[in-house]
Amino acid sequence: MNTPRLLLSTVTVNDADFILELLNTPGWLKFIGDRNVKTIEDASNYILKITGGPGTNYFLVKLRDQQIPVGVITFMKRDYLDHHDIGFAFHPDHAGKGYAYEAAKGVLDQLKKDPSHTYIKATVLKDNKRSIQLLERLGLTYEKELEVNERELLLYTIATDKFLIDDLTAHFFSxxxxxxxxxxxxxxxxxxxxxxxxxxxxxxxxxxxxxxxxxxxxxxxxxxxxxxxxxxxxxxxxxxxxxxxxxxxxxxxxxxxxxxxxxxxxxxxxxxxxxxxxxxxxxxxxxxxxxxxxx
CATH class of the missing domain: 3.10.450.50 (Nuclear Transport Factor 2; Chain: A,)
Structure with a gap:
């Protein structure tokens, strides 16, 4: 999957170096949690685990022109949600450049064409203001609070029909x-x-x-x-x-x-x-x- 500046592909064990680094950044540890990934072997095992389950899509995001990994986009069915959940995490060295929005928008543009996905969800910690702003920019709206593994999360949602209507309206204005x-x-x-x-x-x-x-x-x-x-x-x-x-x-x-x-x-x-x-x-x-x- 390509966007104007980015290349998205399924993460593999060949990406273990980057995954090890990403999972130990301050933002990941604070807002997502410690996955106890401390070595390349840990990272490889983590990748095999997350890519082996049904209903799980884990995309590595690279810069198209330099082939440098900058983050990940996830789309998976979680046990505590009735629809698939989209998530994102980007390395702080590449923050503030619009990559997270561009990559997530690219994934959502593909998903809205799939009639099996009538709604798309996302969860976020209350104090993760940047992710909340990104979800709202993508068109998701707050639905409710929920507790998962003793953490208070905000649940955001959007109907895929809403994405399509957003596109129609944007085309009309342009x-x-x-x-x-x-x-x-x-x-x-x-x-x-x-x-x-x-x-x-x-x-x-x-x-x-x-x-x-x-x-x-x-x-x-x-x-x-x-x-x-x-x-x-x-x-x-x-x-x-x-x-x-x-x-x-x-x-x-x-x-x-x-x-x-x-x-x-x-x-x-x-x-x-x-x-x-x-x-x-x-x-x-x-x-x-x-x-x-x-x-």
């Missing part, structure tokens, strides 16, 4: 970006929306109602003829509710750019509706309303 070097991706909107998708803009003077064709054409023109340049729209906060095969998402967004040569920036709100079809989740309606311009 479609119209013409901030160099990116160009609008008009084909993408047809891929993520149903052909009958309803799009409504609420304004001071009423509502503008579009289908896909009438929505795309005027925006294609102003984004290509110099009227609207350096345009970017991004989601700031969101709330998603999923019930069976239908879902809705409330988003607050920010958009900015240059309209007829004048800079502008505006916040607003969007309401998305989604339906899960035989081809996966699709957008079937979007309603938005801009706030007053910030500048």
């Amino acid at each position: 479609i119209f970006t013409n901030l160099p070097p990116q160009k609008p991706d008009w084909e993408k909107i047809r891929q993520i929306c149903l052909p009958q998708t309803l799009i409504i803009k609420k304004g001071d003077n009423g509502e503008d109602i579009y289908d896909l064709k009438t929505f795309i054409e005027p925006r294609r023109e102003i984004l290509s003829d110099g009227t609207l340049t350096s345009f970017e729209e991004k989601e700031l906060i969101s709330e998603t509710r999923i019930t069976g095969n239908i879902a809705q998402r409330f988003s607050k967004y920010n958009k900015s750019g240059y309209l007829n040569g004048e800079a502008f920036e505006t916040n607003g709100h969007k309401l998305f509706q989604f339906v899960k079809t035989s081809a996966g989740w699709k957008i079937n309606a979007v309603i938005w309303e801009d706030e007053k311009k910030l500048s």
Whole structure:
């Protein structure tokens, strides 16, 4: 498995040197626990043990350009959880570079395509603030506290459907970006929306109602003829509710750019509706309303 900067592969006994070092770092000992791995032989036996069980995936993460190991990502079924658990640990020499997020996101992007995994869990100690921040950035949300082996853990969870809806929403917001070097991706909107998708803009003077064709054409023109340049729209906060095969998402967004040569920036709100079809989740309606311009 590859990401832009990283290579993920199943850990083997050939990685015992790195595993020995990683399992004895202060962060591992504090937040995960002492596994009593003190020698290369211990590390090799530990690797054989963790990779020999069913339902266990233990990935070594390396830098693609240098082939240097930097951490591990785990995905396994724990006895005390009803769904698989994702975990991560990275060497302190490589902290603060976004590797943990990139590697975990790469694994989750693969898992969300597997219908056997409807939910993904993660556990973390209360005082492990950096891991909590990473889990929340990945989209997992707090579920409850639980006690495991006399340790108080926080349980985080996400439905894989939520991952897919997050992706759809992110694609929708990015479609119209013409901030160099990116160009609008008009084909993408047809891929993520149903052909009958309803799009409504609420304004001071009423509502503008579009289908896909009438929505795309005027925006294609102003984004290509110099009227609207350096345009970017991004989601700031969101709330998603999923019930069976239908879902809705409330988003607050920010958009900015240059309209007829004048800079502008505006916040607003969007309401998305989604339906899960035989081809996966699709957008079937979007309603938005801009706030007053910030500048």
